[in-house]
Amino acid sequence: MELGLHNRTAAIAAGTAGLGLGTAKALAADGVRVVVCGRDEAKLARALTEIGHGAQGFVCDVSTDAGGREFVERAIGVLGHVDILVANGGGPPPGTFASTPEVEYLAALQNNLLSIVSMCHAAIPGMKERGWGRVLAITSVSVRQPVSNIILSNTARAGVTAFLKTLSREVAGDGITVNTIQPGTHATDRITQLYGPNPDAKAMGIPAGIVGDADDFGRIAAFMCSESAKFMTGVNLHIDGGTYSGLQ
Secondary structure: OOOOOOOOEEEEOOOOOHHHHHHHHHHHHOOOEEEEEEOOHHHHHHHHHHHOOOOEEEEOOOOOHHHHHHHHHHHHHHHOOOOEEEEOOOOOOOEOOOOOOOOHHHHHHHHHHHHHHHHHHHHHHHHHHHOOEEEEEEOOHHHOOOOOOEHHHHHHHHHHHHHHHHHHHHHHHHOEEEEEEEEOOEOOHHHHHHHOOOOOOOOOOOOOOOOEOHHHHHHHHHHHOOOOOOOOOOOEEEEOOOOOOOOO
């Protein structure tokens, strides 16, 4: 499907692995000039080869507000401007209420909320000037249906969902869409960390009976950034093989 994005530019945070990498590959394949970041030089080099299409990148840690702003500002320096911001980052450590010290909540909010707030502050003014922009945050289906043993992620990602929903209404008239895409269980390093190398989809309550594929996810994310999706904003789309059981 032609997405109408040829020669647009995209900054994809944490785009060297997993769902961020899948999204970068899909956008680059549709003619978007892509910049990604990651924390590991070797992994970054491998990702740029896999993305292809002249993708560029640099080492940057987006787990804090300062890191999030640095990523977008450096991406603007490389690309000239950023049309598409894919806000993404690793999740905080697993844990329950009883096992998680109170002090760890601040780091989780920096990682999964305040970093994205800063990315938006760096990217959106330029989008408003040009009258076109896409902000897409990769969060989690746990925002809709909290997942056991990741209380920090459940809490911080719910906060960023509220922030982005509010933002979407404020910038809709400027030609900017703001959405979140909420993955369920996909075959990524994060899932291996939490559940081991061969998670049992049925045992994990995934009705589809399989775990998700990062490249499939990336193509859905790319559509949400497309020209055809210009009337789609404030949406929180779950991609989870039927795991979420609610009506909304």
